[in-house]
Amino acid sequence: MNILVTGGLGFIGSHTVVELLSAGHTPIIVDNLVNSKLEVLNRIQKITGVRPAFTELDVADEAALDKVFEKQPIDAVIHFAGLKAVGESVGKPLEYYSNNLCSTLTLLRCMKKHGTKNLIFSSSATVYGVPPSLPIKEEFPLGETTNPYGTSKAMIERILTDFSKANPDFNIALLRYFNPIGAHASGELGEDPNGIPNNLMPYITQVAVGRRDHLTVFGDDYETPDGTCVRDYIHVVDLAIGHVMTLKKLMENPGLVIYNLGTGKGSSVFEVLAAFEKGTGVKIPYVVGPRRAGDLPFLYANCDKAYKELGYKATRTVEDACRDAYAFQKKNPNGIQ
Ligand code: NAD
Ligand code: UDP
Numbered sequence: 001m002n003i004l005v006t007g008g009l010g011f012i013g014s015h016t017v018v019e020l021l022s023a024g025h026t027p028i029i030v031d032n033l034v035n036s037k038l039e040v041l042n043r044i045q046k047i048t049g050v051r052p053a054f055t056e057l058d059v060a061d062e063a064a065l066d067k068v069f070e071k072q073p074i075d076a077v078i079h080f081a082g083l084k085a086v087g088e089s090v091g092k093p094l095e096y097y098s099n100n101l102c103s104t105l106t107l108l109r110c111m112k113k114h115g116t117k118n119l120i121f122s123s124s125a126t127v128y129g130v131p132p133s134l135p136i137k138e139e140f141p142l143g144e145t146t147n148p149y150g151t152s153k154a155m156i157e158r159i160l161t162d163f164s165k166a167n168p169d170f171n172i173a174l175l176r177y178f179n180p181i182g183a184h185a186s187g188e189l190g191e192d193p194n195g196i197p198n199n200l201m202p203y204i205t206q207v208a209v210g211r212r213d214h215l216t217v218f219g220d221d222y223e224t225p226d227g228t229c230v231r232d233y234i235h236v237v238d239l240a241i242g243h244v245m246t247l248k249k250l251m252e253n254p255g256l257v258i259y260n261l262g263t264g265k266g267s268s269v270f271e272v273l274a275a276f277e278k279g280t281g282v283k284i285p286y287v288v289g290p291r292r293a294g295d296l297p298f299l300y301a302n303c304d305k306a307y308k309e310l311g312y313k314a315t316r317t318v319e320d321a322c323r324d325a326y327a328f329q330k331k332n333p334n335g336i337q
Contacts, residue, residue, distance in 0.1 A: 002026045002072055006059050007080030009036035011191045012180055015240040021048045023244045030068055032058040037336045043188040059103035069114040076118035078243055079107060087198055089149035100152035108163055118250040120173045120243055123157055126150040135302035138258045146294050164256040171250040178232035178262030178301050180239050182321030183328035190328030192335035205329035208282045215284055217269050219291035228269035232262035232300035235316035245310045262301030263314045279323035
């Protein structure tokens with residue numbers, strides 16, 4: 001199938017493009033390069049032997065997006081494009097709401113106009129807010145979001161739900177990702193954040209290659225077994241495969257569907273550091289600092305629904321993800337240039 005991948009040169013998008021190609025699909029990438037490099041296209045070609053079609057555009061630019069839809073029939077869209085830095089979103093709410101919401105609205109208008117009726121949206125576990133219990137199930141109510149990034153995801157879920165009610169012939173999957181980490185096993189693709197990483201794994205790999213001195217563990221006095229926060233870390237290649245399996249589901253005309261994509265298993269920050277050392281032989285120096293505002297002690301998914309309905313199960317371990325993320329960082333010490 002011809003699959004339009006918005007944000008297809010980003011971290012999760014690029015890995016998904018590789019998995020789409022290996023499943024026999026034809027990805028068509030659009031990205032405005034606001035948080036990625038054109039070099040990623042070369043890397044995809046190096047891994048797969050195929051150079052997918054690419055157009056540099058802002059998804060909110062309706063005329064430009066329209067032209068992409070006019071070029072060839074598009075069977076489905078995977079919508080990764082969006083701004084994603086939680087901290088930055090607090091200082092730049094207008095940029096976050098404008099980019100994330102306008103790109104989605106424009107995309108929906110173009111899809112409607114061109115008769116493309118299958119959409120996968122990148123949502124996040126952040127929409128659950130403080131969950132009533134653990135593990136987190138899809139039927140839990142949406143919680144209070146605490147930053148414009150998270151709120152933009154909750155708003156888009158709402159928009160897509162309303163759109164789906166008004167357009168029952170559309171098939172829409174809201175995929176709520178837990179914590180994507182890792183990299184492609186080739187070391188050619190991986191996570192390459194701008195500036196000081198906010199997220200745990202890129203921070204660790206930058207310490208591992210000597211770009212940063214040490215990790216600060218944000219609190220070791222939580223009500224968890226070792227005092228550090230527990231998250232559900234999913235290898236980015238497993239996450240990418242989840243999108244390919246969701247596409248198959250959309251072909252059954254399910255209407256609106258929601259799936260958690262995680263592993264169902266929580267790991268603490270100290271457990272991630274131990275897995276990193278085991279997988280790479282590198283011991284990460286750290287200091288324990290104060291808690292980070294807004295962090296919850298436990299967050300992990302119940303993944304039964306994706307297993308039952310998609311036959312989907314993540315198979316890679318946190319140790320695999322540490323090894324792959326480190327290999328990528330070693331090969332690309334300053335990120336993808
Ligand atoms: P990323 O920043 O690496 O990729 C997003 C891509 O979209 C980038 O290449 C960027 O240049 C592009 N982009 C942004 N706005 C655009 C626009 N208006 N038009 C065209 N291109 C645009 O992020 P990622 O980690 O790959 O995340 C992909 C999606 O998954 C995002 O929507 C993100 O919010 C969501 N998500 C990510 C995580 C995570 O931890 N990485 C967790 C939950 C959800
Ligand atoms: N974390 C940390 N030090 C860092 C970055 C993150 O101790 O430099 C912890 C953070 O408190 C959380 C976990 O690592 O418990 C995962 O954080 P991340 O920002 O990667 O994901 P989140 O679950 O917050 O979206």
